[in-house]
Amino acid sequence: MRTWLPLRWFLILQCVSTSQRNFRIVIDYVNTKIIDRDLVDNLGCQVSQINNRSYINCQMLLNRQLEKVSVRTELFFWKPNGQSMKLFDARLDACLLMGTFHKNRFLNMYSKNFKRFSNLECPLKANFNYTLERLYMDEQDFPSFVPSGTFRCQSEFFENETFVGTRVIVHGKVQPKL
Template identity: 35%
Template sequence: MVHGKAQQTNFRIFINEFAINLGVKDLFEEANCEVSRFRFVNCNMMIRRNIDQVDVEATLDILKTNNKTMRLFNVRLDGCQFFNTLHKNLLFNVFAKSLTNAIHGSLKCPVISHFNYTLNNWTLEETDFPNYMPECQFRTIIKFLEHDKTVHFNYTISNMHVDEADFPQYVPECQFKTLTKFYTEKKMVLRLVMEGRVEYKN
């Protein structure tokens, strides 16, 4: 929530619902959210162990009257940089900055166990947004994905040979280097779903 802006808007942003879904239930000691007066969100979360690395997937959709959706952003990034990274999408930056200012707790990795992370009276300030916003229903989903460290590799390469017959007839004379990356699986630990609406003042 950002204060001190002089500009006025003729629309209001309301939050109909702010739901928290747990993907790994035994990870959390507490995880609760509630909305008051369709404007203010209060949450608290406490986990049982540290989380060293997390990725974030965030989407914002406008819900049209014909049951179709229009996606305004679809962001995937390192969760450890989620609140500190500037993104080319203006709406995403507004949303992330607003959350950063309202959360009590250090927003960096590792996410610390037995610490009460809280979101206090968070709201979407109309003055943080462009002067014109379409009157609409909207839905935002943020997924937090933890790298699954239980994945193991056990393989052996023996007598490997690069067969020239497998390549095109012409290969330039050169030095070359091959790099192979293995990615661990990811599991969703937390999903936040916010639904709201934009209405213009009479």
Template identity: 45%
Template sequence: MRTSYFICGIYVLMDLASSDERSFRIYFDEFSIKYKVPDIFEKMDSTLVQLNNRSYINAEMILKRDVADLNVRAIMEFWKPKAQTNMKLYDVRVDGCNLLQSINKNKLFNFYVKSFKKHANVILKCPLKANFSYKMVDWFLDENDLPLFVPLGTFRTITEYFTQKRLAIRVLVHGKVLPKS
């Protein structure tokens, strides 16, 4: 009987912890996608919209041919308020196709991918198909997917996608972690 009370208590605590209100919000100043290999892309568009105190991103990509070879380099830098120097939070290189296959095993990117899955029109997997419209609709970083405490400051991420050892896409994001107002 004590075990069942203990288990119920753990579930109640987990539910309370997951419902705690975050004291911050994520704001994107800039979101840009630049594609470098026009022989691969039929279309590449993105827009950043500020609505109801949140930043939303819409993006669409159509490929001219299948892409089975995908490598990713991701960098994130962070500046605390009034700091002159930045902190590099990560600088990683990963096989993009392996990352898509083992999404739940890579904790570093798991919350990004969880967020992408909510807003993508398809489950991403290799090979990426030609003549298919890959879309992200009203994508945002949900603060509830992040830890309870995230420091205030400014961040920049650069994510580069390579195929056949050529830089195909560079995604640049500037943003802020602001107090919730």
């Protein structure tokens, strides 16, 4: 009897974690702003919708090498009834974000996407075209229930933790899967 209990819990958790999600995450648009033109020469992101999934493609070109990068990310969510909430506000070393596991589930999703790109590692090189292709948020990484609503994610990238180099704002929505 004792051996069956852990086995049952394992099977239940496996079924819950692999169940299909009844929602979609749609990225509407991405705004980028270069604040420090001496540091960043070019930054642009485009959104495409392919097979019911939103993909983000970004390009960045730096004017000089960047040894240390920190990022502050805020995520706001609005339910259809207008109720708003701040889901998180975190500031951390962006070099660590690109390569390690985090306790925060949202940061882990970002980290998972960045790990797919081998050219993203610190220090960031000058005059090198950094390209991120087909970034997406996998619904399977989210809990099985996520309410419908809209969201705004703002990320500011800092040089040496003091000077804002760029700002990226992502607008999107969570909607029921059809």
